Amino acid sequence: MSGNKQEEDPRINGIKTKIRVVPDFPKKGIMFQDITTVLLDPKAFKDTIDLFVERYRDKNISVVAGIEARGFLFGPPIALAIGAKFVPLRKPKKLPGETIFEEYELEYGNDRLEMHVGAVEAGDRALVVDDLIATGGTLCAAINLLERVGAEVVECACVIELPELKGRQRLKGKPLCMLVEYR
Numbered sequence: 001m002s003g004n005k006q007e008e009d010p011r012i013n014g015i016k017t018k019i020r021v022v023p024d025f026p027k028k029g030i031m032f033q034d035i036t037t038v039l040l041d042p043k044a045f046k047d048t049i050d051l052f053v054e055r056y057r058d059k060n061i062s063v064v065a066g067i068e069a070r071g072f073l074f075g076p077p078i079a080l081a082i083g084a085k086f087v088p089l090r091k092p093k094k095l096p097g098e099t100i101f102e103e104y105e106l107e108y109g110n111d112r113l114e115m116h117v118g119a120v121e122a123g124d125r126a127l128v129v130d131d132l133i134a135t136g137g138t139l140c141a142a143i144n145l146l147e148r149v150g151a152e153v154v155e156c157a158c159v160i161e162l163p164e165l166k167g168r169q170r171l172k173g174k175p176l177c178m179l180v181e182y183r
């Protein structure tokens, strides 16, 4: 996967064929990349998880941070398989404990990510997981949250990248690993 996609791996194309593209959702002009259709196919879903587990199992990752909502689908199975803790980065007012937050802009609006204080500690080695990178604002907010508490962000992992939106440039120099590009 080379901090990029593992084009040579035959599993990638199988995953790609299961992503449904929905035009004009949630608003006109957005080509929505729907990963729920990947989840309907146990082989494609397992291949997605396996590709990330193969990449991260020997990287000494201590925490997988998953971004609400779709990062919650991919992050926990990766965390379990590599023996890392899972920390949810949530939308506003969902976490009951003390939180820190970062605000960001989306392709279609504004939002905020929150993280429980104490869930991630200084020195943790973090992998950030989401389904998709568009403008990179969400992943940038996640990186900021983790770095504020002293974690080292080792890499970001997404199933899909929309390269035209240049989200990689907002990742503060952190590597991005993705499986499928949508152009």
Ligand SMILES: O=P(O)(O)OC[C@H]1O[C@H](OP(=O)(O)OP(=O)(O)O)[C@H](O)[C@@H]1O
Pocket (backbone or CB within 6 Å): 067, 068, 069, 070, 071, 105, 106, 107, 111, 130, 131, 132, 133, 134, 135, 136, 137, 138, 139, 167
């Ligand atoms: O790279 P960006 O431009 O920041 O966009 C990517 C984010 O947008 C989507 O989530 P969304 O905010 O739509 O929330 P949801 O998963 O709760 O539907 C997607 O799952 C990423 O988290």
Ligand SMILES: Nc1ncnc2[nH]cnc12
Pocket (backbone or CB within 6 Å): 030, 031, 032, 033, 034, 107, 132, 134
């Ligand atoms: N085009 C897109 N499809 C799915 N999720 C998204 N999040 C931001 N842009 C998106």
